[in-house]
Amino acid sequence: MESEKSNYGAIMVYFTKPSWAFLVLLFTVIAILSLQISPKAIILPFPLFPVPGSSELDFESDFDPGSCVATFGELPERKHVMSLKDFGGVGDGKTSNTAAFRKALDYMQRFSEKGGAQLNVPQGKWLTGSFNLTSNFTLFLEQGAVILGSQDPEEWPIVEPLPSYGRGRERLGGRHISLIHGDGLTNVVITGNNGTIDGQGRIWWELWWNRTLNHTRGHLVELMNSRNILISNLTFRNSPFWTIHPVYCSNVVVKGMTILAPLNAPNTDGIDPDSSTNVCIEDCYIESGDDLVAIKSGWDQYGIKMAQPSSNIKVRRISGTTPTCSGVGIGSEMSGGIFNVTIENMHVWNSAAGVRIKTDKGRGGYIANITIRNIMMERVKIPIRLSRGSNDHPDDRWDPKAIPKIRGIFISNIVSLNSTKAPVLAGIRGTSFEGLCFKNVTLLGLSPNAAWHCEFVSGCTNAVFPLPCPHLQNNGSSTCCS
Numbered sequence: 001m002e003s004e005k006s007n008y009g010a011i012m013v014y015f016t017k018p019s020w021a022f023l024v025l026l027f028t029v030i031a032i033l034s035l036q037i038s039p040k041a042i043i044l045p046f047p048l049f050p051v052p053g054s055s056e057l058d059f060e061s062d063f064d065p066g067s068c069v070a071t072f073g074e075l076p077e078r079k080h081v082m083s084l085k086d087f088g089g090v091g092d093g094k095t096s097n098t099a100a101f102r103k104a105l106d107y108m109q110r111f112s113e114k115g116g117a118q119l120n121v122p123q124g125k126w127l128t129g130s131f132n133l134t135s136n137f138t139l140f141l142e143q144g145a146v147i148l149g150s151q152d153p154e155e156w157p158i159v160e161p162l163p164s165y166g167r168g169r170e171r172l173g174g175r176h177i178s179l180i181h182g183d184g185l186t187n188v189v190i191t192g193n194n195g196t197i198d199g200q201g202r203i204w205w206e207l208w209w210n211r212t213l214n215h216t217r218g219h220l221v222e223l224m225n226s227r228n229i230l231i232s233n234l235t236f237r238n239s240p241f242w243t244i245h246p247v248y249c250s251n252v253v254v255k256g257m258t259i260l261a262p263l264n265a266p267n268t269d270g271i272d273p274d275s276s277t278n279v280c281i282e283d284c285y286i287e288s289g290d291d292l293v294a295i296k297s298g299w300d301q302y303g304i305k306m307a308q309p310s311s312n313i314k315v316r317r318i319s320g321t322t323p324t325c326s327g328v329g330i331g332s333e334m335s336g337g338i339f340n341v342t343i344e345n346m347h348v349w350n351s352a353a354g355v356r357i358k359t360d361k362g363r364g365g366y367i368a369n370i371t372i373r374n375i376m377m378e379r380v381k382i383p384i385r386l387s388r389g390s391n392d393h394p395d396d397r398w399d400p401k402a403i404p405k406i407r408g409i410f411i412s413n414i415v416s417l418n419s420t421k422a423p424v425l426a427g428i429r430g431t432s433f434e435g436l437c438f439k440n441v442t443l444l445g446l447s448p449n450a451a452w453h454c455e456f457v458s459g460c461t462n463a464v465f466p467l468p469c470p471h472l473q474n475n476g477s478s479t480c481c482s
């Protein structure tokens with residue numbers, strides 16, 4: 001069969017859509033004026049470089065604090081490279097390629113332990129239903145290649161609910177599988193020369209709007225129980241539900257992605273690491289109808305029972321807008337625990353919230369050791385929000401005594417222009433959300449009578465404007481932000 005080699009170096013073009021020069025200058029000035037040092041940084045204990053010529057990603061090298069993939073070089077070169085056309089694919093945007101993709105993956109699975117395989121998707125529009133990836137595999141979309149999600153719900157089969165959720169997130173029972181799916185895989189790359197994967201999600205959004213949805217919508221890409229994952233240099237559009245969903249995964253890099261959905265498209269989160277560890281999300285541009293990035297770890301008693309946290313996560317150099325949700329959300333599904341997270345160098349505009357931690361009674365779990373720094377916001381309604389009242393549960397067996405614990409939230413070098421409301425920090429009665437540290441936080445554009453809203457929280461502040469609530473000023477912990 002005909003083989004097609006692709007330009008591996010194409011993915012190494014750095015993502016240039018956001019401009020960071022202004023942000024760097026602004027935060028430098030703030031730091032000099034305050035004569036302070038940023039709160040402690042969390043350094044991830046893992047690197048994210050593939051070794052040129054290797055068939056798998058090497059996670060044993062030294063971590064580069066500047067980029068998870070700064071020394072990419074060439075992608076792992078698979079020994080067996082084929083085109084979708086070799087399996088009968090037709091790129092006219094009308095012919096179904098579901099059988100072609102499934103045939104290709106079934107054939108290429110045999111090379112998993114024989115040097116790996118790469119499937120090239122050429123220029124054209126390739127309509128398909130769901131298909132499953134394999135290990136030691138690269139899906140490469142060439143320039144001008146567009147994978148289109150099928151408009152037939154039957155081509156998105158129903159699968160079992162995630163054990164940490166106990167049911168579909170939207171409806172009882174099972175859920176539609178993602179368009180591109182994988183379970184129990186190792187060394188998977190989804191990349192290309194800026195090709196596109198379009199979920200054509202409108203039919204799914206209309207089912208939601210019309211309240212005629214029978215099962216939870218599928219994601220665009222979901223990888224489960226997998227490790228050593230790279231998703232880079234592509235455009236993802238119009239996901240039916242959450243766009244990229246690594247769940248129960250480790251060693252995941254998402255870099256240089258453009259993720260787009262209409263701003264009113266329901267629940268079209270950009271990137272949602274879920275009960276996963278060692279995750280790096282960087283250099284992405286996202287417009288969506290929900291959180292740009294949301295970190296999760298299971299839902300109420302099911303997440304508590306599974307107890308698989310999300311940890312060692314770095315989110316940086318993300319730009320985007322979401323009029324109904326937040327630039328980065330933590331929760332509300334956080335019952336398995338979330339810890340060791342760094343969120344930095346973001347630019348968020350025209351959004352409901354900048355950074356938001358969401359939880360409620362029944363969630364249980366914990367959120368700890370979170371560093372949020374160097375964030376620019378413009379026309380964001382509530383720049384910083386810690387909120388209860390999610391008030392959604394999988395069933396009537398949730399435990400109202402399962403109270404989440406939040407401790408060690410370090411927020412620094414925040415500038416918000418044309419803010420609408422002061423921060424809202426709403427804890428839960430019966431427990432204190434403690435160790436909240438705010439430093440070098442400037443919120444401009446608020447009305448003169450705007451005031452922080454704080455309940456059941458404690459912490460400290462340093463160089464914060466406007467004046468924070470008393471809960472953060474006189475608790476005997478004045479050194480926590482030094």
